[in-house]
Amino acid sequence: MGNIVLIAFTIIAGGILPFQAGANARLGRLLPSGFHGALVSFSVGCFVMLVVTSLVGWRGFSLSNVREAPWWAWIGGLIGATFVCVGLFAAPRLGATLYLSGLIVGQMVGGLIVDHFGLVGISPQPISWQKLAGVALLLAGMYLVQKGGMPMPTPPGPA
Numbered sequence: 235m236g237n238i239v240l241i242a243f244t245i246i247a248g249g250i251l252p253f254q255a256g257a258n259a260r261l262g263r264l265l266p267s268g269f270h271g272a273l274v275s276f277s278v279g280c281f282v283m284l285v286v287t288s289l290v291g292w293r294g295f296s297l298s299n300v301r302e303a304p305w306w307a308w309i310g311g312l313i314g315a316t317f318v319c320v321g322l323f324a325a326p327r328l329g330a331t332l333y334l335s336g337l338i339v340g341q342m343v344g345g346l347i348v349d350h351f352g353l354v355g356i357s358p359q360p361i362s363w364q365k366l367a368g369v370a371l372l373l374a375g376m377y378l379v380q381k382g383g384m385p386m387p388t389p390p391g392p393a
Contacts, residue, residue: 255325268322335376
């Protein structure tokens, strides 16, 4: 698969994130807490991954291979849970644009660190002034998004 196709899929995945944040926040308001909403969200995701994995096939999968993974390979689920829980509370108050702006800035800063030091199996790529300038522009964009309109004080009512 070429880079153009991967970039297109990445843009599409990024474009649907505002819908995920809103859907998860709505679940959180319907259930006793946002954490219950996150549990439902992860359960649906787990079911979908079970179906997809079953379609792809289980050949080569073994628990012994999973046990051989380095400690940091296990943090993906924790990071995903953190992401969903923060979105449950932050997205309705900040709005989708400001919420996602913050995520993008955080991801870029984290990406710079991971790339520079070659963490979690990523090939090292040194930080450059161009990369730092790009992050600075993202920060400026986040500031402009925040100044462009004050968020609503409370989440919107039922849709």
